[in-house]
Amino acid sequence: DIILVRENLEGLYIGVEHFVQIGDDPRAVAESMAIVTRRGCERIVRYAFEYALKHSRRKVTIVHKANILKMVSGLFLEAGRDIAGEYAGRVESNDMIVDNTAMQLVLRPEQFDVMVTTNMFGDILSDEVSGLVGGLGLAPGANIGTKAAIFEAVHGSAPDIAGQGVANPSAQILAAAMMLDHLGELDRADRVRRAVVDTIVRDGIRTHDLGGVASTEEFGHAVARRAA
Structure with a gap:
C-alpha cells in the first residue's frame, strides 16, 4: 500500500529542448533543460507530508539523484529535508537515491509508505509500483492542483481492447475512491477500496489480466454489491 507523490509541473518533462546543428547534420546534438524551483519542491514535499498526516501514514521517503544531479536534484533534496524538519515528531522521514529506491521496491517494498519525488523519477517509479500489485489495471492516479483535481486510471484509455469487455475497471474505481479522499469523504473512500x-480476494472474482474470467461488467457489478 504505497502512495507515490510526483511533482507534475517541473523537471525534464517541461519540454524545453532543441537540436544543435554540427556541419551538415541539423540534429547532431539534442539538448534538454530541466527546471526545478525551490517553491515547486517545497510545495510537493509539503503536500506529501500533509497527506501522510491526514491519512495516518507513518513515513515519507524523499527520492532523489542528488549524488549526480547536484543542483537540479540537490535542490529538491535540500528543500525536502527542510520541509521534513517541520514535521519531525509527527511523521517519520528519510531520503533515498532513486536507483536504490527502484531496487528496494523489489526487495523490500514494505519499507515504503508515502514516497515523494520529481517528475521523471515519479513517472518511472509509478509503473514499477503498479507492477508490484498486479499491473496498471489496479493503479489509480490523480493530478491535484490548488483549485482543481483530476482522478484517473494510470493505464490510460487502452484503445486496443475497447469494447471487448476484458478491461479491469479496478483502477478507475480506485481513482473514484481517491476523489472521495480528496473531498474529505474518507469513510466512503475506504468502503470503495474494501469492496x-x-x-x-474473498470472492475470487477477477478479470482476465488477474487470471480470472470475469468481464468488465461482471466485475463492476460484483464490486457494487460489495460496496452497497
Missing part, C-alpha cells in the same frame, strides 16, 4: 479488495 474492490474483497471482490478480488
Whole structure:
C-alpha cells in the first residue's frame, strides 16, 4: 500500500529542448533543460507530508539523484529535508537515491509508505509500483492542483481492447475512491477500496489480466454489491 507523490509541473518533462546543428547534420546534438524551483519542491514535499498526516501514514521517503544531479536534484533534496524538519515528531522521514529506491521496491517494498519525488523519477517509479500489485489495471492516479483535481486510471484509455469487455475497471474505481479522499469523504473512500479488495480476494472474482474470467461488467457489478 504505497502512495507515490510526483511533482507534475517541473523537471525534464517541461519540454524545453532543441537540436544543435554540427556541419551538415541539423540534429547532431539534442539538448534538454530541466527546471526545478525551490517553491515547486517545497510545495510537493509539503503536500506529501500533509497527506501522510491526514491519512495516518507513518513515513515519507524523499527520492532523489542528488549524488549526480547536484543542483537540479540537490535542490529538491535540500528543500525536502527542510520541509521534513517541520514535521519531525509527527511523521517519520528519510531520503533515498532513486536507483536504490527502484531496487528496494523489489526487495523490500514494505519499507515504503508515502514516497515523494520529481517528475521523471515519479513517472518511472509509478509503473514499477503498479507492477508490484498486479499491473496498471489496479493503479489509480490523480493530478491535484490548488483549485482543481483530476482522478484517473494510470493505464490510460487502452484503445486496443475497447469494447471487448476484458478491461479491469479496478483502477478507475480506485481513482473514484481517491476523489472521495480528496473531498474529505474518507469513510466512503475506504468502503470503495474494501469492496474492490474483497471482490478480488474473498470472492475470487477477477478479470482476465488477474487470471480470472470475469468481464468488465461482471466485475463492476460484483464490486457494487460489495460496496452497497
